[in-house]
């Protein structure tokens with residue numbers, strides 16, 4: 009990849025051709041305040057706070073301007089602050105600022121931008137407050153949509169379009185009445201939404217928040233057990249329980265994406281009714297047993313029936329390797345070709 | 354004209370056009386002459402939308418009825434708008450070997466008078482006449498070009514509006530129509546763009562960008578497929594320049610688009626016109642079909658090898674869809690939201706192809722330049738603003754209307770010359786140019802020339818040509834509020850400064866006009882205005898604060914008086930005025946007492962009445978009802994505070 013040399017705040021940096029000024033800065037550890045940028049998505053340039061001064065051009069939106077050889081950029085000036093503070097103050101004037109009650113407290117892009125720009129209560133208080141009592145959509149079983157915390161960056165909309173290709177949500181209405189809406193403005197549960205939660209993880213503020221939100225104390229890399237795709241997950245563990253699941257961005261299989269089951273269906277792991285030992289029916293009732301006893305029983309029955317009366321049915325929840333071994337076992341050990349798989353249904 | 358216009362083929366050979374334009378012209382001229390020198394009277398009735406809303410269809414009906422009753426052979430033709438809005442419905446009558454007489458305010462009763470006296474009889478009814486047009490004169494009726502309304506005007510783009518039948522292609526051709534296209538078909542892009550450059554034409558849609566430069570970008574952009582779009586969205590409140598032209602002379606646009614298409618190498622064009630213009634759409638449809646059937650459009654136009662097709666796309670009336678990139682999104686079937694630039698549409702526009710967007714008037718001017726010449730076009734205008742421009746002159750002037758003036762004319766000439774001064778001879782206060790994106794220019798700057806650069810210098814813009822005149826009764830805070838209310842609602846909502854900034858500014862103005870303003874609000878308005886202008890993504894947000902900023906600049910005292918003294922000196926803002934009854938003058942007739950909807954008026958019969966201020970909602974009913982001979986109710990600026998006991 010061709011390298012471009014440029015200067016940001018007096019520091020010489022290099023960036024790949026095609027990167028934007030914002031990306032180049034972030035890659036080099038320089039923070040430029042931003043709200044609507046997301047590394048996975050095409051730039052939208054709508055929050056208008058990622059302004060920088062480019063020598064010879066004046067103030068420029070950094071999230072959409074590609075790097076060019078020899079650009080001299082500064083990320084701080086009175087002029088910039090004069091322009092970019094107001095949008096942030098205005099967002100706060102239209103935002104439910106009960107941060108303590110928000111799932112994104114301390115992990116919020118809006119808080120970060122506000123503190124970077126040095127916003128104070130006083131400067132915000134001079135603004136007229138907007139309506140922050142709009143109804144919250146709690147219809148989805150896994151996450152809530154709270155318009156009073158929405159900053160209309162459009163990241164959820166772009167995620168659903170660019171990453172999921174579902175297009176369950178889009179902007180509707182104009183001006184101040186603009187909303188993020190489903191088709192016909194129905195509750196999200198009655199829309200095309202597949203509850204994948206991709207939008208929820210990308211929401212830079214607390215407008216989209218998972219219903220179960222316990223903070224984990226450590227994270228453990230694993231592979232999702234639901235299907236043969238084998239998405240990489242990062243299990244959020246607290247004590248000895250799984251309290252959250254995130255897609256593993258480093259995993260080549262899914263690059264951080266997950267489906268609804270992988271992301272939200274982790275309750276079974278710690279469920280008290282989960283079967284943890286093999287059960288054998290004795291006297292008409294299932295009784296807990298040991299693996300040795302159970303496998304012995306299975307082997308005995310296989311022998312009893314013989315290859316003509318046995319069929320094997322494998323699962324999509326197993327990995328490819330597991331499924332390979334099962335079909336080998338069926339054909340070579342049991343001696344039958346009667347093997348199938350649930351994904352053929 | 355030269356019928357052998359041809360195109361330079363390979364090796365510079367001039368190729369003759371296969372269709373002979375002269376033959377078409379001869380036929381059209383005959384048709385036109387027949388009408389001009391008819392042995393029977395010809396009646397033109399202006400039935401553009403503006404005429405219709407003033408009742409011209411009833412007038413038309415009445416004329417037809419009376420003529421039929423009288424059994425007279427007479428031609429009645431529906432024409433476009435001549436631009437004299439204040440005098441609609443307008444009827445023009447030509448009798449053999451007489452000049453055209455133009456009549457204003459012709460209702461069905463007056464229409465009967467005209468038929469009785471002038472069609473049947475020989476009395477031209479001078480009392481109804483506005484003026485005569487063409488050669489010759491009639492006693493007691495001025496020539497229209499000598500009247501104050503027309504004298505400062507130079508009608509070029511609008512010359513056919515109101516005098517030809519817009520549905521008759523021959524009328525257009527006989528008045529130099531398609532002559533420009535015929536010339537252009539024999540030229541190459543370079544020569545055509547050079548011609549536009551020489552003319553000095555700048556975009557008539559808003560920003561005033563030099564048309565040739567835009568065309569050059571598009572022409573230079575790589576790509577087989579290019580598009581031309583005409584912006585006929587006309588979203589400014591109160592603007593109707595484009596509509597009038599489309600209704601009164603649709604071929605002027607169609608011809609301009611064929612020429613522009615040839616120049617930039619586009620084979621396909623779109624006209625983006627709002628669905629609220631049904632008549633304009635109907636006329637455009639018809640014009641496109643006529644152009645097709647005459648071989649002026651479609652494959653291999655007149656045998657020149659150049660092909661061009663036009664499609665109409667109806668817009669749903671969003672102001673923001675007049676912005677180039679939002680308009681493109683709308684044609685593509687997306688939500689009409691602007692897209693960041695670069696890339697500019699001239700490089701990557703409709704469906705990612707190089708695209709030129711021009712306003713209706715720009716393209717009609719292109720027709721004129723090719724029908725005549727670049728030099729002819731540049732005869733009028735000022736140094737960097739060449740040609741003539743249409744304006745919708747509205748508001749508190751005596752004569753409102755659609756006018757066409759040479760650029761560089763002063764605001765004074767427009768208001769006091771063409772407009773005839775301020776309604777009821779009140780005092781002129783300010784004029785808003787450029788619609789909601791423009792600014793208010795105060796009376797002290799009345800001698801500012803109307804051209805792109807001078808208007809920008811005083812903090813306004815030319816825009817598409819709206820000109821709203823305001824007098825002493827207009828409250829400038831309220832005016833700013835009105836425009837901001839519009840832009841706030843029309844903001845697409847995409848970017849933060851525009852969506853929330855315009856709303857915040859509107860909330861502040863609401864507070865100021867309702868008596869809740871705080872002294873620091875003026876600074877706050879300026880601070881937010883600055884950020885919205887600099888930070889917004891598209892032209893809507895970048896200009897939306899202009900009406901507020903320009904009124905603060907020129908009328909700061911009005912803001913202060915609203916905020917500090919809680920007074921609206923112009924007596925517009927309801928919460929900052931009061932009504933009171935003069936005890937000396939009141940006779941206790943009780944008219945106001947019964948009219949007051951909130952029972953705020955007390956007093957015994959035949960005794961002076963008074964208003965309980967805290968019950969009063971300042972509807973003004975009492976003032977309206979108090980007989981002029983008593984004149985006891987007054988409206989005064991400011992609040993009279995009385996406590997509820």
Ligand SMILES: Cc1cc2nc3c(=O)[nH]c(=O)nc-3n(C[C@H](O)[C@H](O)[C@H](O)COP(=O)(O)O)c2cc1C
Nearest residue numbers: 556557558559584587588675677711712715892893
């Ligand atoms: C919010 C907004 C609304 C606009 N509306 C119109 C319009 O109604 N008609 C128009 O011709 N131009 C309009 N414009 C200007 C166009 O974007 C564009 O500059 C123009 O059509 C270019 O044509 P011209 O070069 O011939 O002037 C608008 C611009 C903005 C920002």
Ligand code: SF4
Nearest residue numbers: 168201202204205207
């Ligand atoms: S959860 Fe997935 S499908 Fe539903 S709106 Fe978000 S991104 Fe789209």
Ligand code: SF4
Nearest residue numbers: 845847848851891894
């Ligand atoms: S400036 Fe206003 S209208 Fe333009 S893109 Fe931004 S929100 Fe939309």
